[in-house]
Amino acid sequence: MNLLTRGLKTMDLLTELRPEQMTLAAGAVWLPxxxxxxxxxxxxxxxxxxxxxxxxxxxxxMGYPMSVRTxxxxxxxxxxxxxxxxxxxxxxxxxxxxxxxxxxxxxxxxDAALKAGYAGFVPDSCLINVYAPGNKMGLHQDKDEQDFxxxxxxxxxxxxxxxxxxxxxxSDKAVKVPLQHGDVVVWGGASRRFYHGIxxxxxxxxxxxxxxxxxxxxRKAT
DNA sequence: CAGTCGCG
DNA sequence: CGCA
Numbered sequence: 559m560n561l562l563t564r565g566l567k568t569m570d571l572l573t574e575l576r577p578e579q580m581t582l583a584a585g586a587v588w589l590p591x592x593x594x595x596x597x598x599x600x601x602x603x604x605x606x607x608x609x610x611x612x613x614x615x616x617x618x619x620m621g622y623p624m625s626v627r628t629x630x631x632x633x634x635x636x637x638x639x640x641x642x643x644x645x646x647x648x649x650x651x652x653x654x655x656x657x658x659x660x661x662x663x664x665x666x667x668x669d670a671a672l673k674a675g676y677a678g679f680v681p682d683s684c685l686i687n688v689y690a691p692g693n694k695m696g697l698h699q700d701k702d703e704q705d706f707x708x709x710x711x712x713x714x715x716x717x718x719x720x721x722x723x724x725x726x727x728x729s730d731k732a733v734k735v736p737l738q739h740g741d742v743v744v745w746g747g748a749s750r751r752f753y754h755g756i757x758x759x760x761x762x763x764x765x766x767x768x769x770x771x772x773x774x775x776x777r778k779a780t
Numbered sequence: 781c782a783g784t785c786g787c788g
Numbered sequence: 789c790g791c792a
Binding site for chain 2: 616618619620621622623624625626636638643687695696697698699700728754755756
Binding site: 620728729 | 789790792
């Protein structure tokens with residue numbers, strides 16, 4: 559019995575099959591399980607990171623808080639406030655510089671980018687988004703970076719999430735990608751500025767992360 | 781005028 | 789999907 563005679567629709571294919579690599583749009587690649595070898599070490603490392611650098615809810619310029627909590631590593635960290643969005647060399651709550659991105663994460667990001675077709679990726683910013691059940695992220699573009707020739711590398715840890723990957727306009731139809739612990743998504747080239755987001759997170763539990771999804775987003779900000 | 785990682 |  560093949561997949562078509564079982565009556566599977568496109569969404570079912572995405573949830574049942576775990577291809578080694580799948581193209582979501584021109585220049586955008588989903589790498590299921592690419593970070594699984596490092597995932598447990600990453601979770602442990604982040605737990606330690608969160609002690610001196612607790613994730614905080616950023617504000618939007620429209621006056622609403624975002625539902626996710628965020629922290630950062632690297633020369634720059636992404637911050638949001640009533641004044642707008644951008645990159646900061648210091649953690650707003652403490653005024654101290656962000657801690658460096660550890661080699662484990664730099665290497666993972668570099669290797670994932672290479673696998674997706676982007677050689678020589680050296681990020682200077684790692685945004686850490688922490689999602690609890692009920693949290694979400696509306697469709698948006700990553701457009702606060704200086705150099706759009708560099709891709710974005712996104713690492714998923716903890717409980718699952720539905721990643722929404724749209725197009726150049728916010729109203730473009732978005733593909734739904736069922737991200738799991740250890741999945742990596744890389745987007746660049748034509749898709750570098752495409753809209754993307756995260757659907758409301760369902761209640762869930764993960765052995766390493768608890769009731770959380772932790773997303774690492776690696777960028778070259780400067 | 782452009783926006784807008786939010787909301788209804 | 790369009791806001792103000």
